[in-house]
Amino acid sequence: MSSDLNVLVAVSDPLRCLGIEAVVLGAGVARACDFASSARDLAEKMRHLERYAAVVIDLDLNDSPALDLIARVRSLSPAMGVLALDLAAGADRTLRALRSGANGVVGAQATRAEIQDALRAVAAGGRFVQASSLASLIHQISRQTPEPSHEDLSNREYQTLCLLARGMRLVDVAGALSISVKTASTYRSRLLEKLQLRTNADLIHYALSNGVGVTGAVAGQVRAGALAERR
Incomplete structure (x- = not known):
């Protein structure tokens, strides 16, 4: 061909x-x-x-x-x-x-x-x-679960979750997605609400536990930061 x-x-x-x-x-x-x-x-x-x-x-x-x-x-x-x-x-x-x-x-x-x-x-x-x-x-x-899941997030909310889980600041997330910091903050608030989470540390813990957007060496780096924040 x-x-x-x-x-x-x-x-x-x-x-x-x-x-x-x-x-x-x-x-x-x-x-x-x-x-x-x-x-x-x-x-x-x-x-x-x-x-x-x-x-x-x-x-x-x-x-x-x-x-x-x-x-x-x-x-x-x-x-x-x-x-x-x-x-x-x-x-x-x-x-x-x-x-x-x-x-x-x-x-x-x-x-x-x-x-x-x-x-x-x-x-x-x-x-x-x-x-x-x-x-x-x-x-x-086929999975159906009543528990909060990242499957319920919009693509933008999901992308925001992945970037925040890598340890990026909101201003960096905004730059990566070509949106305003205010909009990035709105996506963060929405995904925290949908996942029933409260802080970025909770968000990172969720991402690591569910294999969302964080792998390899990056996972080790953000895991260490998340654990430090949760202590």
Whole structure:
């Protein structure tokens, strides 16, 4: 399925870009990759989506509102294949990415063959979710609980939760989401109310306990800060 078009790849890490480029070329869906390292770069390249066979978006693109970016691509080009990269490999983010307009999602454990299959599928207008994610995704969709859950949050509230859980201040959250500090504060108040939480420490504890938006070294850093605040 060779194409004269390129694949637009929105990923911040240069080394990962090289790896993705090799996978894209191996999949035979495009002649080359065009890279965007930030939300601003991606927004600029979105003006020419007709040049691309598919768009690949990292859900952790420099703490940008990736779900909004996916929705914007879908709005500008309803037929465009969009593949989301989710290194956190969380069923909640996978579901939100799909609901925002992604055709497929691959996680950190995806093999080269799975990523290539995903690229071919979304470029052809199909859908793809790697086999290892299906069980947790089905559970996420079918789960019904009366307890407060981040599933009840809007995308903006969810993004605010993820950023605050990483230890970001409201002013930084506002900058990352391109909103005012007042609006960021409103989202924080709403999510605290919906989750029945009181403080940022409670919020971070909730995020860590539920695997929301905080992984790896970042998790260790915010966990230490949260525990210190709770003492």
